[in-house]
Every structure is written in structure tokens, then in C-alpha cells.
Amino acid sequence: MKYLVSTGAVLRFEDGSQVELTPGIHGFDKKVVGHWAFEAHAVPVGDAELEGKEPDADLTAKVSTLENEITDLKAQVVDKDGEITDLKAQVEALKQPAVTDAPPAVEPKSDQAVDEQKETGNAKKQSSANK
Numbered sequence: 001m002k003y004l005v006s007t008g009a010v011l012r013f014e015d016g017s018q019v020e021l022t023p024g025i026h027g028f029d030k031k032v033v034g035h036w037a038f039e040a041h042a043v044p045v046g047d048a049e050l051e052g053k054e055p056d057a058d059l060t061a062k063v064s065t066l067e068n069e070i071t072d073l074k075a076q077v078v079d080k081d082g083e084i085t086d087l088k089a090q091v092e093a094l095k096q097p098a099v100t101d102a103p104p105a106v107e108p109k110s111d112q113a114v115d116e117q118k119e120t121g122n123a124k125k126q127s128s129a130n131k
Helices: 047-051 056-095 111-122
Strands: 002-005 009-012 018-021 024-027 042-045
Antiparallel strands (some): 002 024, 009 018
16 A cells, blocks of 8 residues: 655664655555554545546646636736725825815813913902001
8 A cells, every 4th residue: 555645754663673754656565554653644545536646738738727817816916905095085085184275273171271260360369457
């Protein structure tokens, strides 16, 4: 049986021997397959699956199709970036205060200023007799 190794690794055995796993499809003896870490790096592949692999021409066509999709998606990203920039400019324009000919609004007086004004208005003059 063949195994598809997805990640490379070095399997070490109690007798001091070791086997290096390299990515790809390989055949291994029972000792290697029985190693505790083997299943983390390899999965069994049947002969039927190996025969059903697509020829390189089909892969080339798929790559070409995917490259065209990537190009189209990149163009869409550029368009969307431009649209976002335009919308940000519109938002900034709406945030700016409108220029009008009306006089500036009078700021309301603070509570402290109102209280001081009341105190000076309510103050009584001292009579000349108290002098």
C-alpha cells in the first residue's frame, strides 16, 4: 500500500534507526507504518485513487482558469477601493459646517455668570447713616 505524506518528519525507533518522511506518495514497511507518529504525517492512498489522478493538462487548464479569476478579482478590488475613496470624500464633505450669512450664534451664559449677574443686581446700597 502507498501512503501520501503531507509533512516531512524524521521517525526515530528504539533500536536507534530512523526513517525520514518526505512529502509525496511513498511505500513503507510495517515497522514504519506502525510508528506512533506515522499517522500524523501520512494517510493511506489506494491504487484506485492513484490511477484517478488528473493529468497535467487538466491541472494546467485549472491553473489558467484560477489565474483569470484572480485577475478579475484584483480588478474588482481596485474598483471597490475607488468607490470607498469617493464615499469617504463625501462623508468628509458632509462633516464640514455649512457656510451661511447668518450671524454667529450667541453662546449661552454659564450658570456661574448668571449667578454673578443676579448677585450684583440684588445688592443693596449701604445707607449713608451707617458710615
